[in-house]
Amino acid sequence: MNDRGRAQERAWLERASKELARAGDETADALGPRLRQGVAIRPLYTAADLEGLEHLDALPGEPPYVRGPRASMYRGRPWTLRQYAGFSTAEESNEFFLRALAEGQRGLSVAFDLATHRGYDSDHPRVAGDVGKAGVAVDSVEDMKRLFQGIDLGAVSVSMTMNGAVLPVLAAFIVAAEEAGVEQGRLSGTIQNDILKEFMVRNTYIYPPAPSMRIVADVIEYASEHMPRFNSVSISGYHMQEAGATAVQELAFTLADGLEYVRVARERGLPVDAFAPRLSFFFGIGMSFFVEIAKLRAARLLWSELLTERYQPQDPRSCLLRVHCQTSGVSLTAQQPLNNVVRTAVEALAAVFGGTQSLHTNAWDEAIALPSDAAARVARATQLVLQHETGVTDVIDPWGGSYFMESLTAELAREARALIDEVEARGGMTQAVAAGFPQGLIDRAAIERQARVDRGEEIVVGVNRFTADDEAPLEARVVDDERVRREQIARLEALRRSRDEEAVRGALARLEAGARGHDNLLASSVEAMRARATLGEVSAALEKVFGRYEQALRGLAGVYGRSVQGEQSWETCQRAVQAFAEREGRPPRILIAKLGQDGHDRGAKLIATGLADAGFDVDLGPLFSTPEEVARIALDNDVHVVGISTQAGAHTTLVPELTQLLREAAGSAGPLVVCGGIVPQEHHEQLVEAGVAALFEPGTPVPVIAARIVELLVAARDRDGST
Amino acid sequence: MDRPELDDELWSGIVAGDRRALARAISLCESARADHRLRAEALVARASAEPRLATTARIGLTGPAGVGKSTLIDTLGQHLLQAGHRPAVLAVDPSSRRTGGSLLGDQTRMPRLARGDAFVRPSPTRGHLGGAGAYTLEAAILCAAAGFEPVLIETVGVGQNETEIDDLVDLVVLLLQPGAGDEVQGMKRGLLEHVDVLVVAKADGPLLGVAEETRARFAGALRLLRGPTAPSVALVSAQEGTGIAELWQVIEAQLDERRQSGAFAERRARQRRAWFRNGLVAALTRAVDAPGGLRERWAHLEEAAAHGELSVPEAVRAVLEGLSWSPRV
């Protein structure tokens, strides 16, 4: 910076400080840096902040693509309105898709149920309660055909969030399209196929890391040969953000995942230009408005640099990062839910300013259940309003050249690069993930964030400030999973009756043999699905060879407690826990459990950590447990409380089963049962009747939860006078 | 003296193999309450007289945090179940010995075992009146009485507590990371002199080569230190299940041999001596600090020492002389 610039900035600082002093504000605080997503934001940026930045000259469509992947951007074609949806049976989801397309949606994005995600047919004993609940149930090619009935797969692009069971699902899609007259070369869309972030944060993995990476490579290889218009991986940071990652972590780990996929595909002998143009990206967009815009710009910058440095591609499209975005679900609240419309609109705007290629906007009942029809309509309209009423598509990269935005972009890129280097030094993402490195950082960020909210330092309107207590309950979409399961089972039976059993056995045997050898497993899966093998059968054949992977849940003892030390409510609850411990001879012991195929573990890890820090002894149960397994652990460990963290809607089936088992085994001397997570109001009564002693909705501060549980325990002890 | 009275109902549950009775009895052992302690002692006393106790092996698995103990127990446990055993697992995490609560994630680290017929009980050890070791012994004795065998005990260690685990179990299995070396220098010869079975864990994938080298290095070091009778060093991958059956064979062979030579019974006797001594120390410490205890009864001597009217050594001696025996301390 030159002397004149420096003098000018000093003069500004003086003026600003004087103003604040007059107003009686604490000057140092008001003008100091503010942390957003771990990035320090100053009150003013000037031309000096652009000095030395190398990316400023490039225009849209030019490397390093900071200003946009295409030259024409939204002037040519606005972003694609692509809402993620799916529930119940294929027919019901199909109806929903047709309506959405009629109401302005441009592309489809399929949410599968958790049974499908984890490679189980709907009739598997481990998935009772999960069928059709948090996504659509798909067991076979026939279901896939029903899902796209009346939709021209040659014209509408379809994105599918599928990772663990990517082989049977993509195979079923290919065969369903083929039987509807669209051959695979014409299919456009995206398969998520990003297994690394499953091990990290999303938890719908099936096989161990090594064979899982082989499957990713098989899909990339197959698509590069046969499906030129299809994105073979959607490298996803979105889920990391939702699990608690900071912007820099999301950026770094996503690109590091990308590098790992490039590496495995190169090891297959594929030239980089044969597949890199078909890698796409997926980011989450939260409430840190400026940071989110800068994140998308920095992502393009970094990907272009990284690919150019390492692989010198000939095709410029190989270095070009195309992105889908989804607004953040965790930023949305169960309290005053209509406020979520505003949050989502602001996030959507950030995604658009960041230059996204397609976008999902959340519904305002996000923290209550799957979107109702009415809420889904508002979510779509949010994008339509932005696109058609505001003029945001008129100009390309409107933030280009902003002192602040350009410097923020460079800073995020710099910090992310440092973290990527660290991952690479650990041998790349597969190894870093196996060692739990990114998971540890993300979990810590998530717990610290909750502590800031619980402390009131980070304001969430309607949750820790400006609260109201006269909220009317709203109508939630509730799927009758029992019915869906019955229907699916009937269909499976019909399918198994009508198919050529010998052909199926043969195809499955070839698949299994191929898994032991080096066949392309997508090609073999297409054969098996075409012969009408089911999704569960294909998965099971692979599981025989690869095994099913189990990963430990880890809390982070101390992280929550340290962040709230000194808070009055915290110390009060610690004293209550202590008093219980003295009276009973041991601290209250709680089992935190996850039932069914629900892989949301952020809340469970938070509560486990928070309660341990408050003085509880906490057992953390494994993911994907059945009620029998949870009851067994609870009784063997002789816990005082079983705490169920439920997110994916299976609670009405699985929680009553658990309370029943506990009652049968231990009568009234058994543990208390409490629940937290997503339980719509209309289920409360049913769960309370089943014996649940308390329900905690999203947004409840941890100290409140801890204090309430101790209170319930003390009351129960006083009642039975037991020791 | 209060005579501990046997809770007959709980006891009959335990001997019948009822998991819930066993679970509740172990909670009594964990408790810091004096009345619970008495009930626990009565149960342990009764269980100690069970013939099963002498035949139920206690096997310790130790090694640094993250080396793969829980995962190995998960896999070994499957193997044992298939072979017709009914194992119990006690996981004692000394990192939980802080005041306040503790996070016991072991169940998620042994997910398959948590689903099977084994009895898995992770425990915080902080509350126990007789110390962590005594708690584990009591719980192990109760598990044996309930018909679980063998009893596997997981403890974190490399440094100080390996002698402690030596006092708890019939056989110590030490797990090493592939590439282990430097920290093992620090863990000194004491451990290598004691350990019964050495295992290099995670011998799979990219770590396999390193694991083999580590095995060779330790096999050499052990031969130097312990000559021809040095224990062998096993390679296992809990993730892939390789080396597990072989590991169990080695363990069983060692146990058989010691049973025949009498070393097994000798070691148990030694353990009971150590337990007796530790129990006595703990009891005396309690007797000093408890309400109505020695310190309170001789408060005037403490005060006198505090105000310089007596020297501290004189005050201490005066207390001891006031007791009916005069130890030479």
Ligand code: B12
């Ligand atoms: C984060 C999130 C994710 C992350 C999960 C990351 C992770 N590792 O946990 C990602 C992006 C991976 C994800 C994926 C999916 N998600 Co999601 N997700 C959410 C979201 C936005 C927030 C949940 C959260 O973690 N909040 C933060 C934590 C701290 O809050 P919390 O869990 O509520 O916990 C608080 C209280 O509830 C309570 N509590 C919680 N547990 C417990 C336990 C005890 C014992 C106690 C005392 C208290 C307690 O204490 C906490 C502090 O207040 C919710 C919507 C929402 N806003 O709640 C959807 C939501 C849960 N997801 C949903 C769905 C459908 C899915 C998918 C199944 C979609 C699909 N078909 O592919 C996938 C599959 C994931 C899987 N494997 O199961 C639906 C479930 C619908 C339903 N119940 O009917 C929801 C409700 C969104 C929606 N409206 O559609 N998701």
Ligand SMILES: Nc1nc2c(ncn2[C@@H]2O[C@H](COP(=O)(O)OP(=O)(O)O)[C@@H](O)[C@H]2O)c(=O)[nH]1
């Ligand atoms: N590659 C590999 N990793 C393992 C193996 N056993 C355990 N691990 C990993 O090592 C880490 C620590 O395992 P854990 O059993 O909890 O270790 P403990 O602290 O010693 O009980 C986990 O991430 C495991 O997945 C193995 O056999 N092979």
Ligand SMILES: [Mg+2]
């Ligand atoms: Mg362990």
